[in-house]
Amino acid sequence: MSDVMVSEISARETWSVRHPVLRAGRPLEDCAFPHDEDRSTIHFGAFHKARLVGVVSLLHPSEGQFQLRGMAVLADLQKLSIGSQLVKHLESRVLSIGGGRIWMNARAIAVPFYLKLGYHISSEEFHIPRIGPHYVMEKTVGQ
Ligand SMILES: CC(C)(COP(=O)(O)OP(=O)(O)OC[C@H]1O[C@@H](n2cnc3c(N)ncnc32)[C@H](O)[C@@H]1OP(=O)(O)O)[C@@H](O)C(=O)NCCC(=O)NCCS
Structure with a gap:
């Protein structure tokens, strides 16, 4: 999708996407990380x-x-490259502040998404209660 703009937002503003995508059915306050x-x-x-x-x-x-956290795209707009655009924007910011190791606790279902963006798995599978199986994934940029 081409008509997407990425900009900085506040922590509180993330909740409108975090809640339905990452914390569905849970109290809104669970969106505070x-x-x-x-x-x-x-x-x-x-x-x-x-x-x-x-x-x-x-x-x-x-x-x-x-650390990359709270990666989420609204369900009706997934698989339209919005997630990729967000990660690339984040990586540009990391480069602008010297580069380094970017890592995340990746949900097992999101592993193919991060693999396509050049991240690799660097842990055994582990479980986060109420969320499910995860892997640490990482990539080094600019070093
Ligand atoms: C994972 C997520 C952030 C990806 O964002 P997105 O905008 O849907 O991803 P993109 O459209 O940029 O996908 C890039 C590529 O990864 C693929 N991909 C994305 N999600 C995938 C998935 N769950 N399984 C397999 N492939 C996936 C896309 O098909 C696309 O492949 P292509 O380049 O060959 O066309 C989004 O689907 C999401 O919010 N999922 C639910 C919450 C979640 O799991 N968050 C991650 C927590 S670690």
């Missing part, structure tokens, strides 16, 4: 015709280490 409000955390939103349709968050806890 640890470190959302850290000064070094950046939230990105993808907008289609002024509607927020995708989100991803970038945590930067230490030099050269970045």
Whole structure:
């Protein structure tokens, strides 16, 4: 999809996408993730015709280490390249602040998506309660 704009948003703004996609049926407050409000955390939103349709968050806890969290695209707009555009935007930001290792706890169902973006699996499968099987995936950019 070409008419998508990515820009920075607040942690609270991510909830309208996080809730239906990542925390469906759970209290809205479950959309607040640890470190959302850290000064070094950046939230990105993808907008289609002024509607927020995708989100991803970038945590930067230490030099050269970045965590991608809360990757979600509204169900009716998945598989239209919005997720890829968000990850590429996030990677550009990582490059602009020196590059490094980007990692995430990837849901098993999302592994093919991250593989297509050049990430590789770097852990055994593990389970996150109430969410399901995950793998650590990672990629180094700009180093
Ligand atoms: C995973 C997710 C973020 C991907 O975003 P998206 O906008 O649908 O992905 P894209 O359209 O950019 O997909 C890029 C490629 O990955 C593929 N892909 C995306 N999701 C996939 C999936 N679940 N299984 C297999 N392939 C997938 C697409 O078909 C596309 O392939 P192509 O380049 O050959 O056409 C989105 O589907 C989503 O929100 N899923 C539910 C929540 C979730 O699992 N989040 C990840 C938590 S770790």
